[in-house]
Amino acid sequence: MIKQNNKTEAEPRDVPKGRINILLVDDQRANLTVLEAVLAELDEVLVSVTSGEQALRELLNRDFAMVLMDVHMPTMSGFEAAALIRSHPRARTLPIIFLTAAGDDPSHVEHAYALGAVDYLTKPVSPVILRAKVAVFIDLYRKTAEIALHAQASHLEALRTRDERIRLILDNTRDYAFIGTDTDGIVTEWEGGAETITGWFANKACGQSSAIIFSPEDRAAGVPEHEMRLARDTGRAEDKRWHVRRDGTRFFADGVMVPLRDESERLRGYAKIFRDATPERLAAEQLEASEQQLDESRQRSQRAEEGMRRLAAVAAQSSDFIGIAGSDGRTSYVNPAGRRLAGLAPDASVGDYGIADFFAPDCRVFVEQVVLPAVRGAAGRWEGELRMRNFESDTILPVYYKGFAVCDDEGHNIGLASITRDITAQKQAENDLRRVAADLAEADRRKSEFLATLAHELRNPLAPIRTGLDLIRMSTAPPQSMAKVHEMMDRQLGHLIHLVNDLLDVARITRGKIELKREASDVATLVAMAIETSMAALNAGGHTLKVEVAEAPLPLDVDITRIVQVLSNLLNNAAKYTPAGGHIVLRAVREGDDAVLSVIDSGVGISQEDMGTLFDMFTQVGRNLDRSQGGLGIGLSLVRRLVELHGGKVSAASAGRDLGSTFTVRLPLRSGMAAPAAPPCSNNARAALRVLVVDDNVDAGNSLAALLQALGHSTDVAVDGEQGLVLAAQGKPHLAFLDIGLPGMSGHQLARAIRAMPALDGMLLVALTGWGARADVIMSQQAGFDRHLTKPVDIAALNSVLAAATAAAEAPPTATPAVAPPPVATPTIPI
Numbered sequence: 001m002i003k004q005n006n007k008t009e010a011e012p013r014d015v016p017k018g019r020i021n022i023l024l025v026d027d028q029r030a031n032l033t034v035l036e037a038v039l040a041e042l043d044e045v046l047v048s049v050t051s052g053e054q055a056l057r058e059l060l061n062r063d064f065a066m067v068l069m070d071v072h073m074p075t076m077s078g079f080e081a082a083a084l085i086r087s088h089p090r091a092r093t094l095p096i097i098f099l100t101a102a103g104d105d106p107s108h109v110e111h112a113y114a115l116g117a118v119d120y121l122t123k124p125v126s127p128v129i130l131r132a133k134v135a136v137f138i139d140l141y142r143k144t145a146e147i148a149l150h151a152q153a154s155h156l157e158a159l160r161t162r163d164e165r166i167r168l169i170l171d172n173t174r175d176y177a178f179i180g181t182d183t184d185g186i187v188t189e190w191e192g193g194a195e196t197i198t199g200w201f202a203n204k205a206c207g208q209s210s211a212i213i214f215s216p217e218d219r220a221a222g223v224p225e226h227e228m229r230l231a232r233d234t235g236r237a238e239d240k241r242w243h244v245r246r247d248g249t250r251f252f253a254d255g256v257m258v259p260l261r262d263e264s265e266r267l268r269g270y271a272k273i274f275r276d277a278t279p280e281r282l283a284a285e286q287l288e289a290s291e292q293q294l295d296e297s298r299q300r301s302q303r304a305e306e307g308m309r310r311l312a313a314v315a316a317q318s319s320d321f322i323g324i325a326g327s328d329g330r331t332s333y334v335n336p337a338g339r340r341l342a343g344l345a346p347d348a349s350v351g352d353y354g355i356a357d358f359f360a361p362d363c364r365v366f367v368e369q370v371v372l373p374a375v376r377g378a379a380g381r382w383e384g385e386l387r388m389r390n391f392e393s394d395t396i397l398p399v400y401y402k403g404f405a406v407c408d409d410e411g412h413n414i415g416l417a418s419i420t421r422d423i424t425a426q427k428q429a430e431n432d433l434r435r436v437a438a439d440l441a442e443a444d445r446r447k448s449e450f451l452a453t454l455a456h457e458l459r460n461p462l463a464p465i466r467t468g469l470d471l472i473r474m475s476t477a478p479p480q481s482m483a484k485v486h487e488m489m490d491r492q493l494g495h496l497i498h499l500v501n502d503l504l505d506v507a508r509i510t511r512g513k514i515e516l517k518r519e520a521s522d523v524a525t526l527v528a529m530a531i532e533t534s535m536a537a538l539n540a541g542g543h544t545l546k547v548e549v550a551e552a553p554l555p556l557d558v559d560i561t562r563i564v565q566v567l568s569n570l571l572n573n574a575a576k577y578t579p580a581g582g583h584i585v586l587r588a589v590r591e592g593d594d595a596v597l598s599v600i601d602s603g604v605g606i607s608q609e610d611m612g613t614l615f616d617m618f619t620q621v622g623r624n625l626d627r628s629q630g631g632l633g634i635g636l637s638l639v640r641r642l643v644e645l646h647g648g649k650v651s652a653a654s655a656g657r658d659l660g661s662t663f664t665v666r667l668p669l670r671s672g673m674a675a676p677a678a679p680p681c682s683n684n685a686r687a688a689l690r691v692l693v694v695d696d697n698v699d700a701g702n703s704l705a706a707l708l709q710a711l712g713h714s715t716d717v718a719v720d721g722e723q724g725l726v727l728a729a730q731g732k733p734h735l736a737f738l739d740i741g742l743p744g745m746s747g748h749q750l751a752r753a754i755r756a757m758p759a760l761d762g763m764l765l766v767a768l769t770g771w772g773a774r775a776d777v778i779m780s781q782q783a784g785f786d787r788h789l790t791k792p793v794d795i796a797a798l799n800s801v802l803a804a805a806t807a808a809a810e811a812p813p814t815a816t817p818a819v820a821p822p823p824v825a826t827p828t829i830p831i
Contacts, residue, residue, distance in 0.1 A: 020141060021062055022134065024048040025055045025078065026070040026099070031123075035068060038127040039134060052081030059091055065141035066118075066134065071100040071108065082115045095137045099123055136466060154443075175319075176426075177253075179272040180260070185210045185228055188269065197253075197276045199246035210272065213243045215250070228270055231257045239274050252281035279318040280419050287324075287404060287417045321388075321399070321420035327413045329354045329372060341399075341422055343392030355416065360387040360396045371403060376413050380405035388420065398427050462496075465489050497792060516559040516645060520670065523554035523588045523595050530567030531586070537575040541582065545571075548587040554595045557670040562642050566650075569639050570599040570663050577661075578603030590669070594648075597665045606654035606661050614652050615640040643667070687806050689713045692736040694724035694750065695768070696743055700791075704737060704768075711802065721745025725753055728760060735805040738785075740769040740776075748783035755784040764805045768793060 022044050024035045032048040039046055047064070049055050053076060055069070067085070071078040078098055085091045098112045101123040112120045119133060177197045180189030187210050190202035198205075198213050205212065211224040218224070218241065231237040239255040255274025262268055321338030325331045331350045339346060342358055355372065356364045363386050374382035383402040390397060399420045406415035468489040472482070527549055531538075538545055556563070567586075574584045578601045585600040606614060615636050636652075643650045647668050654661040691713050695701035698719060705715040716731050718724035721742045728736060736754070740747035747767060754760050764787070767780040772790035780788040787804075789797055 019043065019045050020138060021045045021047055021064045022138075023055060023058060023064045023067040023069075025050075025052065025067065025073075025081065027051060027073040028070070031070065031099075035130075038125075038130055042131065042135060042138065044138060052076035052078065052084075055081055056084055059085060059088065059094075063090075064094060066095040066097065066137045068097050068099060068130075068134070071098050071112075072102060079111055079115060082112075082117070086116055097121060097133065099125060132466065136462070176255070176273055176275045179210060180269060181210050181228075181272070182269045183267055185224060185270070187212075193275070197245075197251065197274075198243070210270075213245075213253075215242060215244050227257055231270055232259050232267060235259065239272060240277075251276050252278045254280075280320060280322070283318065283322055284404065284417070284419065287406065318419075320422075321418070323350075323355075323358075323418045323420070325355055325416040325418075327376075327415055329356070329416065331355065331358075332415075338420070341388065341390070341397070341420070343390035355418070358388060358420075360389050363387045371401070372416075375403040375405050375416055380407070385423070386420075388422075398423050465493065493792070516562065518557050518559055521556050521558060521560050521563075523556060523597065524549050526556070526558075526560065526563050526567060527586060527588055527597070529560075529564045530571060533564060533568040534571035534575065537572045538584065541575045541578060542580045543575055543578060544581075544583050546583070546585045548585065548589075550589050552590065554588060554590055555670045556595060556667055558646055558667065563646070563667070566639050566642050566665060567597065567599075569636075570665070573636065573663070574599050574601035574603060574661075577601070591666075593669055593671075594666045595669050597667070598662055600660065600662045602660045604661075605657045605659040606652060607657055611652065611654070615650070639663075639665075687810060689735055689802065689805055689809060690731055690733040691715045691805075692718070692724065692728055692731065692733040694718045694721065694736065694742065694747070695739040696720060696741070697739070700739075707798070713802070721747070721750040721753075724750055728754055728763070729757065732760060733763060734809045735764045735766065735801070737766050737768045740767055740771065740780075748779065751780075751783040751785055762808060764801070764808055766801055 022039065022042075024032055024039075024046060026032050026035070026048075027050050029050065032050070036046050036048060044065075047058055047062075049058060052069075052073060055067070058064075069078040069081065073081075078100075082096055082098075085094060085096070093116075095118045096116065097119045098117050099121050100108065102108065109120050118137070121130070176192050177194035178189065178191040179187060179194055180191075181187055187205050187208055190200070190205045194205070195201055200212065209224070211219050214224050223241075227237045227239065235258065237257045239253055239257055241253060242250050243253045244250055253274040254277035255272065257270055257272045259267055260269045260271055316335050316337075318335060319337050321341045322335040323331055323338055324333040331353045334342065334344065334350050336346065339348070344350065356367045359367050367386070371382045371386075381402070381404050383400070386399055386401045388397045388399040389395075400423050402419045404417045405413050406417060407413055468485045472485065527547065531545070531547065571584070571586065578584060582602045584602075585598070587598045587600065589596050640650050643665055649666045651664050651666075652661060653664070691705075691708050693701050693705050693708070693715055695704070695717075696719050701717045701719065705717045708715050716727045716733065718727050722745055724736075724738065724742075725745070727733075738747040738750055742750065745753075747769070751765050751767075754763065754765065765785045766787040766789060767783075767785045768789050768791060769776070770791045772788075777788045787801055789801070
């Protein structure tokens with residue numbers, strides 16, 4: 001039996017924010033009813049089945065966020081069903097929670113986790129615990145789906161770039177025709193020199209059978225079908241025959257047809273690649289015809305050689321090397337294209353050169369011992385790839401060589417003819433295609449590794465936050481324990497914010513959207529701020545930090561927040577990869593016109609093979625699954641990009657594994673500028689303020705109001721713009737925090753309405769939103785906001801706003817209203 005919630009149908013797989021599917025498997029209808037009642041408030045699609053077989057059918061028909069499965073069921077146990085689920089590629093990582101009434105049998109528990117279960121619960125199960133566990137995996141499913149969509153977009157962009165590169169290769173390779181067909185031989189692609197060689201335009205050829213270029217006799221004999229069948233069965237079919245152009249003239253095609261198969265080896269169509277080899281074919285045919293003349297007698301060999309020279313007039317039109325040699329292997333003729341290819345002057349004598357002299361030194365032995373005996377022997381011909389020498393430049397070219405024997409009427413070899421083609425462009429195209437394939441494979445590997453790492457890193461802080469919430473909900477722990485819980489949750493939330501900020505920073509830099517807010521500062525001030533930011537990580541590892549800063553001032557013109565972010569990232573990196581109790585040195589000196597800052601640690605070090613990719617995106621040196629501080633692999637890449645935006649450089653050095661490492665940042669000094677003095681701190685008690693909070697997210701608004709009340713201020717909370725305007729007019733608050741994305745009246749509209757009310761002059765307006773780009777800050781300024789804060793706001797930014805509001809409230813009134821300061825985006829420095 002299958003039961004679903006009747007509210008709405010599940011949304012498609014590419015819309016993770018809709019209701020998602022949860023599979024419930026139990027042979028007892030009563031147990032399924034209990035599970036449906038417990039999970040009903042999650043408002044997701046609950047699919048209930050009574051056997052493992054039904055569960056497998058459901059998994060084939062739709063996607064599920066997770067499975068709750070009874071262990072003991074008739075015909076097929078939960079373990080057997082899970083094993084079959086894991087064998088399907090789409091459900092290989094599907095979260096499974098086993099439910100059993102048989103108790104915690106250790107062997108059953110081990111079996112469950114061996115099958116990849118995420119939990120093993122004994123009935124009866126606590127509804128609160130079960131809902132909490134299921135909610136976590138629902139949230140993870142949605143976030144993973146969103147990440148997959150972004151990764152898919154990046155992958156499609158990489159494919160588009162590859163397709164553009166392949167298009168350039170095809171458009172610039174006009175000597176070769178590239179024809180693609182479906183499995184029935186219908187033309188789908190008509191590229192390269194296909195139009196020039198065949199006379200058929202792409203818009204006329206596409207949709208027709210590829211047999212349009214075959215001669216009528218070949219079509220009647222079934223040659224096109226035979227060629228496709230041979231390519232399908234053997235992997236390739238040689239294409240060396242006469243074809244017909246659109247105007248009825250014939251050309252000789254020299255190429256190959258290959259099958260196109262997808263990753264599952266399923267046939268998708270065929271690719272036919274060929275070139276117009278008519279001049280070479282005519283030359284070869286006439287060279288072969290000359291053998292009949294040589295059969296008359298040895299005395300007519302001179303006349304036969306002259307006939308071959310006449311045939312060379314045809315070869316003169318070819319772009320390939322065409323040569324003629326005597327039976328002794330000495331060259332008697334080379335066409336103009338061949339002279340250019342070999343680096344010989346038009347009037348240079350070729351009689352002093354043997355056939356082997358035209359090839360690279362490492363090929364000559366092969367030519368003398370294999371190629372020439374084959375041409376002179378019973379086969380009378382040889383063809384294949386060789387390496388040719390250019391006498392003028394002494395360069396080596398890859399070529400495709402075809403040699404033919406010229407015999408008299410008694411079968412004696414009286415000469416040799418050859419056609420040699422420069423395949424440098426073809427080789428380069430092959431190398432480019434291989435490089436594109438390798439780049440795509442590496443991008444796919446980086447993407448997969450990043451998604452796995454991101455999932456791991458997000459789970460790490462979510463688990464203790466969930467535990468802390470459960471402890472707070474129980475509210476039976478002593479105050480000392482609750483303080484530790486709050487501290488732990490704050491620390492883990494900071495870690496999540498760090499991950500998100502790093503990702504956003506890298507995205508902005510990559511798109512060229514980041515803007516530096518340069519101001520005068522001093523290295524000593526920046527070092528102090530970075531140490532304060534990273535002190536928690538240093539203390540957690542029990543490390544010893546030694547600071548060596550030059551006594552002379554080192555003035556800089558930098559974005560203080562970003563350079564502090566650079567130094568704290570390097571300090572955090574040193575703390576992360578240095579064993580407990582290690583030593584870390586932060587040194588700052590002057591070298592010429594640069595300030596040089598170094599972070600030296602006694603940690604795990606860096607191997608030479610890792611050094612080349614150290615600053616690449618999503619790269620982690622010595623990444624280990626048992627590391628609790630793995631990170632996303634973007635910290636060092638972010639450091640490099642931020643330093644380069646400041647006109648500086650960053651480098652790394654290490655003597656090897658377990659020998660520590662040194663990261664050095666070099667920034668240009670600012671001449672003639674002293675660092676500004678730090679503003680004096682005020683310890684005066686802050687007056688109580690009347691504060692208005694407007695946010696349609698009830699939890700966000702109430703939590704901010706609670707925090708403001710804890711700081712000694714009175715608050716009013718509104719959930720939309722209209723209610724916020726009424727409360728502002730009634731309460732005349734000193735300060736208002738307005739969300740931007742409000743229903744009905746937006747935050748910008750509310751700010752303009754408040755500014756239009758004379759009774760509310762002097763109120764400090766703060767935009768509190770999740771949007772923090774420069775364009776968003778400008779829109780806030782235009783709407784009348786004094787400040788622009790991005791969620792989640794930290795206590796330091798909040799205190800700054802409260803201090804400004806207090807100062808404005810305590811200032812004596814003036815005849816002329818003070819001009820409101822421009823909005824300031826207060827960034828949070830990730831730790």
